Amino acid sequence: MGYVRNALATWVLSFAAALVAVPALGAEAGSGLKWAGDFGPPQGAPIHAVLTSPPEVPPATNRFYPAKVIVDLEVIEKQMQISEGVSYTFWTFGGTVPGSFIRVRQGDTVEFHLKNNPANKMPHNIDLHGVTGPGGGAASSFTAPGHESQFTFKALNEGIYVYHCATAPVGMHVANGMYGLILVEPPQGLPKVDHEYYVMQGDFYTSGKYREKGAQAFDMEKAIDERPTYVLFNGAEGSLTGDRAITARTNETVRLFIGNGGPNLVSSFHVIGAIFDRVRNEGGSEIQTNVQTTLIPAGGAASVEFRTKVPGSYVMVDHSIFRAFNKGALAILKVAGEEDKSIYSGKELDSVYLGDRSQPNMNAVSKATAAAAGGRLTLKDQVDAGRDLFAGTCSVCHQGNGEGLSGVFPPLAKSDYLAAQPRRAIDIALHGLNGKVTVNGTEYNSVMPPMNQLNDDEIANILTYVLNSWGNPGGSILTEDVRKVRAGGTTAGGSEH
Ligand SMILES: [Cu+2]
Numbered sequence: 237m238g239y240v241r242n243a244l245a246t247w248v249l250s251f252a253a254a255l256v257a258v259p260a261l262g263a264e265a266g267s268g269l270k271w272a273g274d275f276g277p278p279q280g281a282p283i284h285a286v287l288t289s290p291p292e293v294p295p296a297t298n299r300f301y302p303a304k305v306i307v308d309l310e311v312i313e314k315q316m317q318i319s320e321g322v323s324y325t326f327w328t329f330g331g332t333v334p335g336s337f338i339r340v341r342q343g344d345t346v347e348f349h350l351k352n353n354p355a356n357k358m359p360h361n362i363d364l365h366g367v368t369g370p371g372g373g374a375a376s377s378f379t380a381p382g383h384e385s386q387f388t389f390k391a392l393n394e395g396i397y398v399y400h401c402a403t404a405p406v407g408m409h410v411a412n413g414m415y416g417l418i419l420v421e422p423p424q425g426l427p428k429v430d431h432e433y434y435v436m437q438g439d440f441y442t443s444g445k446y447r448e449k450g451a452q453a454f455d456m457e458k459a460i461d462e463r464p465t466y467v468l469f470n471g472a473e474g475s476l477t478g479d480r481a482i483t484a485r486t487n488e489t490v491r492l493f494i495g496n497g498g499p500n501l502v503s504s505f506h507v508i509g510a511i512f513d514r515v516r517n518e519g520g521s522e523i524q525t526n527v528q529t530t531l532i533p534a535g536g537a538a539s540v541e542f543r544t545k546v547p548g549s550y551v552m553v554d555h556s557i558f559r560a561f562n563k564g565a566l567a568i569l570k571v572a573g574e575e576d577k578s579i580y581s582g583k584e585l586d587s588v589y590l591g592d593r594s595q596p597n598m599n600a601v602s603k604a605t606a607a608a609a610g611g612r613l614t615l616k617d618q619v620d621a622g623r624d625l626f627a628g629t630c631s632v633c634h635q636g637n638g639e640g641l642s643g644v645f646p647p648l649a650k651s652d653y654l655a656a657q658p659r660r661a662i663d664i665a666l667h668g669l670n671g672k673v674t675v676n677g678t679e680y681n682s683v684m685p686p687m688n689q690l691n692d693d694e695i696a697n698i699l700t701y702v703l704n705s706w707g708n709p710g711g712s713i714l715t716e717d718v719r720k721v722r723a724g725g726t727t728a729g730g731s732e733h
Pocket of ligand 1: 327359360361401402403409414
């Protein structure tokens, strides 16, 4: 008996909450009584679903009756940037990775139109996890380039669901970015928040190494072995950092719809410096509170909510942490507003966590890559790109102004050690340095770790920047020079070219 009463009380409460949230309800009060499930025939004129590109989420349906909702989704195969100066041919739902966000209401009858752009090379289909029926729509939606298919389903369960392509080889279609989220709102709608954002993780397998420049092909072997080159939020490194970070102000509520397209990895989703007040883990209906890190399975999703309290940059990561700092799984929520010293004494962030993503953008790196590809790389291109890359890699120790830290990290500015054999720096960057060195009359006996996670052109540009800054002697280091040293060649006693 107690249970029944409690359940009733909860129901009445959520009913009351919805009444407060949506003043327009009065007109629809009749249908309100069926909120436990509102599966009558579609009412009113058919509605075209508003689809949004990530990180945007369509507005609430604000609807209190079941409708017929038409979804038009087009598959587009296109080359896009996966990292600065690195391009990849993505297969997309709606032209973005992840695909367009779809929002409907429980009880809606969804008429789904899947179009396969005539310029595409591959057939595709769609499996929506929010569909009840074999294949989640996959069998009814197999579509050749230049064709369109149509199927209809009733959104029976509320929740946040992944959709993805399920055309063979399925793993390859998913790895190329063919996934997205569909939100099925509960009949009474979701509690109002100030911001909703759409973030989706995926793992990517390229023939080249992490950040290796140029057009990269899909690598089936790496994919089968589950050895991703990139682990990314919203399909590209930097898609949610710098001037593309998502934003909020202090004392606002934020709801993130977090999906994981996989194809292989599960995500330990964490926002550095924030605690999730409420999580619907696995997208289910139970609400979990006070969560630090929530697991998002491949082919799963969750919604997390929190109130922003302290201004600053909050770094969202997959807390399998090498993925964040060495494979790209890093995004930023920028919170503007007044400091609250009673909650956090502050020292604005944590460039430690932002690393080489602390730059507002990496345009200089892209520009240098394009110039190098076109055979017209200038010294200035290299210096500009090197400046962006130096920040967050070398600057952690040698400092942004190259002065180092007295007794701990030697200076690069006007370093006589560097000037004596500039090309020896290639070896230092690749292999690190330890043992006694004397720089400008001061002895250092410490350890610099190898920086060989940087690729050849990154090291070339960084060193060229260092050589042309702070009164150093100038000159340039080219990608080939670094490649030779990495391959085991010698720096030839610092001879200049
Ligand atoms: Cu596909």
